[in-house]
Amino acid sequence: MNSVLKIIAQRLALGLLTLFIVSIVIFAAVNLLPGDFAEAILGQGATPEAVAAIRTDLGLDQHPVLRYFQWLGGVLQGDLGNSFAQANFASFVGDDSGVRTTVAQQIAPRFANTMFLAGVTAAIAVPFAVTLGILAALYRNSVFDRAANITTLSSISSPEFFLAYVLILFLAVLNPWLPSLSNIYDGMAFSERLEKTLLPALTLTLVVTAHMMRMTRAAIINLLASPYIEMARLKGIKPMRVIVKHALPNALAPIINVIALNLAYLITGVVVVEVVFVYPGIGQLFVDSVKIRDIPVVQACCLIFAAAYILLNLTADILSIVSNPRLRHPK
Amino acid sequence: MTRISRRGLLASGAAAGVLAATGMPLRAQQKGGTLRLGLNGANTSDSWDSRTHSDAFMINLGHGAVFDTLTEVAASGELVGELAESWEASADAKVWTFNLRQGVTFHNGKAFGADDVIASLNMHVAEGAKSAAKPIVEPIVEMKKLGEHQVQLTLKAGNADFPFLLSDYHLCMFPAGQIEEAIAKGIGTGMYKVEAFDPGVRALLSRVDSHYKDGRAGWFDSVEVIAINDTSARMNALMTGQVDAVNRVDFKTEALLKANPMINIFEVTGNQHFTFPMLTNLSPFDNVKVRQALKHSVNRQEMVNKILLGHGAVANDIPIGPANQYFASDLEMNDYDPDKAKHLIKEAGLDGLQVDLSASNAAFNGAVDAALLYQSSAKAAGIDINVVQEPEDGYWSNVWLKKAWCACYWSGRATEDWMFSTAYESGVPWNDTQWENARFQELLISARAELDSTKRRDQYHEMQMIMAKEGGTVIPMYANYVDAHSTKLTNSGVIGNAFQMDSSRLIERWWFA
Numbered sequence: 001m002n003s004v005l006k007i008i009a010q011r012l013a014l015g016l017l018t019l020f021i022v023s024i025v026i027f028a029a030v031n032l033l034p035g036d037f038a039e040a041i042l043g044q045g046a047t048p049e050a051v052a053a054i055r056t057d058l059g060l061d062q063h064p065v066l067r068y069f070q071w072l073g074g075v076l077q078g079d080l081g082n083s084f085a086q087a088n089f090a091s092f093v094g095d096d097s098g099v100r101t102t103v104a105q106q107i108a109p110r111f112a113n114t115m116f117l118a119g120v121t122a123a124i125a126v127p128f129a130v131t132l133g134i135l136a137a138l139y140r141n142s143v144f145d146r147a148a149n150i151t152t153l154s155s156i157s158s159p160e161f162f163l164a165y166v167l168i169l170f171l172a173v174l175n176p177w178l179p180s181l182s183n184i185y186d187g188m189a190f191s192e193r194l195e196k197t198l199l200p201a202l203t204l205t206l207v208v209t210a211h212m213m214r215m216t217r218a219a220i221i222n223l224l225a226s227p228y229i230e231m232a233r234l235k236g237i238k239p240m241r242v243i244v245k246h247a248l249p250n251a252l253a254p255i256i257n258v259i260a261l262n263l264a265y266l267i268t269g270v271v272v273v274e275v276v277f278v279y280p281g282i283g284q285l286f287v288d289s290v291k292i293r294d295i296p297v298v299q300a301c302c303l304i305f306a307a308a309y310i311l312l313n314l315t316a317d318i319l320s321i322v323s324n325p326r327l328r329h330p331k
Numbered sequence: 332m333t334r335i336s337r338r339g340l341l342a343s344g345a346a347a348g349v350l351a352a353t354g355m356p357l358r359a360q361q362k363g364g365t366l367r368l369g370l371n372g373a374n375t376s377d378s379w380d381s382r383t384h385s386d387a388f389m390i391n392l393g394h395g396a397v398f399d400t401l402t403e404v405a406a407s408g409e410l411v412g413e414l415a416e417s418w419e420a421s422a423d424a425k426v427w428t429f430n431l432r433q434g435v436t437f438h439n440g441k442a443f444g445a446d447d448v449i450a451s452l453n454m455h456v457a458e459g460a461k462s463a464a465k466p467i468v469e470p471i472v473e474m475k476k477l478g479e480h481q482v483q484l485t486l487k488a489g490n491a492d493f494p495f496l497l498s499d500y501h502l503c504m505f506p507a508g509q510i511e512e513a514i515a516k517g518i519g520t521g522m523y524k525v526e527a528f529d530p531g532v533r534a535l536l537s538r539v540d541s542h543y544k545d546g547r548a549g550w551f552d553s554v555e556v557i558a559i560n561d562t563s564a565r566m567n568a569l570m571t572g573q574v575d576a577v578n579r580v581d582f583k584t585e586a587l588l589k590a591n592p593m594i595n596i597f598e599v600t601g602n603q604h605f606t607f608p609m610l611t612n613l614s615p616f617d618n619v620k621v622r623q624a625l626k627h628s629v630n631r632q633e634m635v636n637k638i639l640l641g642h643g644a645v646a647n648d649i650p651i652g653p654a655n656q657y658f659a660s661d662l663e664m665n666d667y668d669p670d671k672a673k674h675l676i677k678e679a680g681l682d683g684l685q686v687d688l689s690a691s692n693a694a695f696n697g698a699v700d701a702a703l704l705y706q707s708s709a710k711a712a713g714i715d716i717n718v719v720q721e722p723e724d725g726y727w728s729n730v731w732l733k734k735a736w737c738a739c740y741w742s743g744r745a746t747e748d749w750m751f752s753t754a755y756e757s758g759v760p761w762n763d764t765q766w767e768n769a770r771f772q773e774l775l776i777s778a779r780a781e782l783d784s785t786k787r788r789d790q791y792h793e794m795q796m797i798m799a800k801e802g803g804t805v806i807p808m809y810a811n812y813v814d815a816h817s818t819k820l821t822n823s824g825v826i827g828n829a830f831q832m833d834s835s836r837l838i839e840r841w842w843f844a
Contacts, residue, residue: 035724051728083376106375165563172571181369181564181573183557185529278557278564280532285375288531288560292374 004321004328011317015310022306023075023299027068030295036060037084037293058084071299080104081296083289103300107282111304113184114274114281117204118266120197125205126212126259133216133255138243140221152210160269164203164276171199182277200277204270208262215258219251253320260316267312268305364843366551366820369565369574370832373558375531379517381503382455382462387578387831390500392534392556395835397438398503398519401429401448402494404745406827406840408654410495414443414504414520424489424780431480432543437506437513438524445476450507452484464501489780491787492746499745500835522549522839533557536838550842569594569815576816576841578831582640588815598813599828600644602652602743602750604806605695607688607705608763609736611803615686616735619801620679625686626665628672628709631807637704638697642811648802649795650750652743652809654828657791662799672712685715686736693726694738695810702738732763739763740810745829747791748779755798764803771797819843 038054055061059070074081080103132152136145155163172180182196220243223229232246233239271283278284282301289297321327372386381393394400403413412418415429435443455462456469473485486493496502504520505513512518517525522544523536536554557574559565562581568574570591580588580596588594609616609625616622631645644653648665651658676684690702699720706716721730721737730737744750754761757772771794778790812831821844827834833841 034722039725039728168567168571172567176571179573180571181557181559181568183533183559185527185533187527275561276564278559278561278568280529285531288375 004318007321008314008318011314015307015314018310019303019306023072023303024068026299026302027064027071027295030293030298031064033290033293035293037295040292071296075303080107080300083297084292084294103296106297107285107300107304109186110280110282110285113279114267114270114283116184116193117197117200117270117274117279117281118263120194120201121204121208121266122263124201125208125262128205129209129212130216130255132209133213134220134243134248136213136217137220137224137247138239140217145217148213152213155206156208156210160203160207160272161276163206164200164273167199167203167206171202180277182279184280197279200270200273200279203273203277204266207269208265212255212258212262216251216255219254220247223247223250249323252323256319256323257316260312260319264309264312267308360550360842361844362550362842363552366554366576366838366841366843367574368554368556368832368838369559369568369577370556371558371560371562371565371579373531373560377530378514379519379525379528380514381501381505382460382464384500385463387835388556388558390830390835391832391838392536394500394503395832396523396536396554396838397517397521397525398505399521400498400500400502400504402498403836404495404498404827404829404834406823406825406833406836408656408827410498413498414448415494415497418494420491420493420782422782424486424491424493424782426483426485427493428477428481428483429494431482433480435520435543437520438518438539439506439509439512441506441509443504443506443520444479445482446507447504448482449474449476450510451503451505454505454510455501462501464499467496467499467502490748491778491780491782492748495746496749500830523554526553531558544839548839551838554838556838569817572817574817575820576814576832576837578814580813580815582642582813585640585813593818594815595818596813596815597826598642598811599826600652600809600811601654601828601830602650602741602745603810603812604646604650604652604741604743605638605698605701605808605810606650606739606741606763607702607736607805607807608731608739609803609805610734610763610765611767612765613735615679615681615684616803618679620675621681621684622801622803623665624672624675624679624684624712624714625709626805627668627675628712628714629705629805629807630667630708632667633708634701634704634807638701639808639810642813644809644811646806646809648799648804648806650741650743650754650798650804650806651747651791651795654743655745655747655750657747657788659792659795662796665799667708669708669711669713672709672714676713683713683715685717687717687719687734689719689721689730689734689737691721691723691726691730691738693721693723694731695740698738698740701807732761747794748775751775751794752779755802766801766803768797768801816841 037058038051038060059067071081083103083106132148136148139145168180171178178199179196180199182200184193184196224247229242229246232242270281271287273279274281274283275287282304285297286301289301368391370388370391373388377389379393379397381398384390384393399413401413401415403411405411412432414432414435416432418427418429420427431443431445431448437443452468452471452474454460455464470487470490471484472487475483477483506518509518517528522539522542524539525534526537527535534556538549538552542549559568559577562579565577566581566584566588569577569588585596588596609622611617611622626648635641635643635645647662649659688702688705690698692698699718702718706718709716731739741754744753752759752775754763755766756762756775757767774790774794778787778794781787781790812828814832820841822833822841827836
């Protein structure tokens with residue numbers, strides 16, 4: 001067990017290093033974007049004086065390297081800073097005593113919403129994809145197998161917004177079963193929240209299913225050629241039981257890996273889907289912030305995305321170690 | 332397009348009862364129901380501070396539902412009292428006395444009075460406050476409370492438009508002494524009070540039990556305003572019946588909306604206009620003949636058809652539009668006339684003309700295409716326009732006011748004086764043509780303080796005439812406000828054109844059929 005802990009510690013340290021590098025890349029990339037917050041927010045009123053005033057207000061006139069380390073210092077102390085939009089609002093009020101929310105306060109509710117969407121999607125997609133994969137392995141090369149493959153592959157190959165609009169067309173416009181707007185809010189009844197979340201969740205399900213389903217199928221088929229499966233079959237066990245009881249446990253490691261990767265995608269890749277369905281998650285906030293070059297919010301979002309990826313990958317590795325006795329007890 | 336008959340602004344305001352007197356078509360209004368609006372222009376930084384309001388979402392919620400201003404521009408274009416019942420001006424239009432409505436309370440129970448007016452106006456000139464309405468409040472040199480329900484505002488210089496300016500959506504009335512709380516919670520005197528507000532996401536409002544506008548407005552029991560910044564999502568929400576009305580119709584999918592029998596598109600021509608300002612202190616634009624030649628070498632109707640896809644109207648090189656009181660619609664049009672343009676070039680002593688036109692879609696959607704259309708229509712007049720495509724970022728700081736000729740837009744202003752003094756008075760920072768005309772400047776100053784609306788009409792008429800003929804900006808078109816609603820909703824038949832969504836007052840003016 002100690003070895004597992006050691007691996008976790010090593011991975012976490014590496015993860016932190018990755019986050020540090022990612023933060024540099026994000027900062028550099030955002031600074032390379034043409035225009036800045038002052039110009040974006042002022043529009044036609046962007047006279048040189050007004051632009052300069054806002055830049056001084058927000059410290060945008062300082063050297064980028066200096067700004068990066070100031071920001072990094074804040075982040076290390078758990079302070080993601082204030083969003084530019086909020087800071088600018090405070091200066092409208094004329095004093096700072098009024099309401100002024102930090103980036104963390106702004107992101108928290110949005111992140112919770114995104115996690116809810118990811119949760120609903122995972123609850124649908126994971127069992128669906130694994131079952132489909134098992135069935136495809138069971139009836140491999142049958143019409144069912146082919147049909148499942150073709151459908152999932154074509155859905156993963158289509159852009160998300162296209163899938164979203166196809167679903168809207170069939171499930172909201174032609175047959176008004178589900179709402180096309182997913183504007184969930186605090187205090188909404190759980191059932192209503194679930195109903196509003198269903199269309200984006202289904203869209204994301206279509207996007208992530210193929211990957212998981214095909215990995216399940218391939219991993220199981222790979223094992224079906226092993227001698228111990230042969231043995232089980234010779235004992236006269238039913239094919240379904242052979243797969244579920246004998247093959248699946250040994251195929252878990254790669255399947256878990258792929259599921260974790262897809263869960264990470266559910267958090268980081270939802271930008272387009274959230275915009276199409278007007279879902280108030282972190283993806284929408286991210287798009288809005290990039291539009292006005294609100295660097296603190298953009299950076300915080302990117303950090304969250306990167307951290308989600310790193311943590312879920314770490315979880316996947318650990319789970320595949322735990323599920324594999326050979327890795328659990330290395331000689 | 333709605334034709335609006337604008338009556339002159341009277342020195343003593345006609346207030347309550349005007350709506351009935353203007354003879355609006357009477358359709359039986361019905362109370363009840365929950366209105367759901369899908370609007371763009373929402374931000375996570377939105378708040379109830381009306382000084383920060385700049386886009387559809389908060390303008391509709393703020394001055395359109397939760398808050399009131401002192402005066403209101405009715406759908407017909409008439410100026411009526413909102414929290415002010417009537418007003419009077421001194422002969423030089425410098426001292427204005429407002430009689431406030433009695434018995435009005437804020438949503439928290441506080442009674443509305445003169446102190447609230449003074450505190451609310453002072454918000455805009457507070458130290459460090461960046462209010463867009465500062466130019467309106469700044470000229471007030473003294474605010475005096477004459478009684479609980481009477482205030483006297485003294486201006487630096489006479490301004491006959493002053494009551495009109497007080498209808499601006501930034502100038503909402505807040506409860507004195509509780510302004511911070513009111514900004515945090517949204518406490519106003521409007522017909523709807525805030526039940527829930529999630530910035531950038533949604534707002535839920537409910538009708539107050541009794542209000543001074545009862546029987547004239549405020550038919551819905553409750554209102555849900557949903558932020559839908561994405562255009563396709565907004566159109567979808569209306570198509571699938573998730574919302575009852577949306578703003579900013581997408582021209583590309585307009586045909587689909589039109590084909591749906593449950594949806595009506597409503598559009599009005601307001602003051603929003605697209606311009607091509609020339610710096611008239613630079614050659615060759617310093618020559619009035621050159622400017623005239625350029626005005627006659629643009630095919631305005633073609634631009635309306637191709638750039639606005641028909642959702643607009645041709646303009647005559649004046650920044651005053653159909654939503655203004657003294658709009659001169661009877662001026663001789665600067666028609667597309669290549670021969671005349673050629674002749675004018677010759678008169679200017681030139682042998683052909685070659686000019687650069689800087690454009691970018693930051694100026695307005697389709698500005699580059701508009702510049703190219705200009706280029707091809709001017710070719711027939713022997714004018715060679717070289718279209719320079721500028722980057723969108725930094726357009727307003729690097730190109731506008733800097734390049735000799737460029738593309739630009741103006742959303743227009745509620746009054747002639749406000750528009751002219753923002754961009755055409757000599758020496759103001761946003762004067763994007765540097766055009767100097769002694770008679771124009773003289774009329775601008777004298778019309779400002781002129782209380783006799785007939786004289787004023789003549790003065791503004793002459794100014795528009797001078798500008799159309801000699802001014803430094805080519806204004807080929809007005810862009811319409813195009814919105815859409817479900818047929819479940821209905822209205823009086825007169826739709827305001829000062830801004831989108833019935834001048835942002837759809838919430839209190841419309842009802843369910």
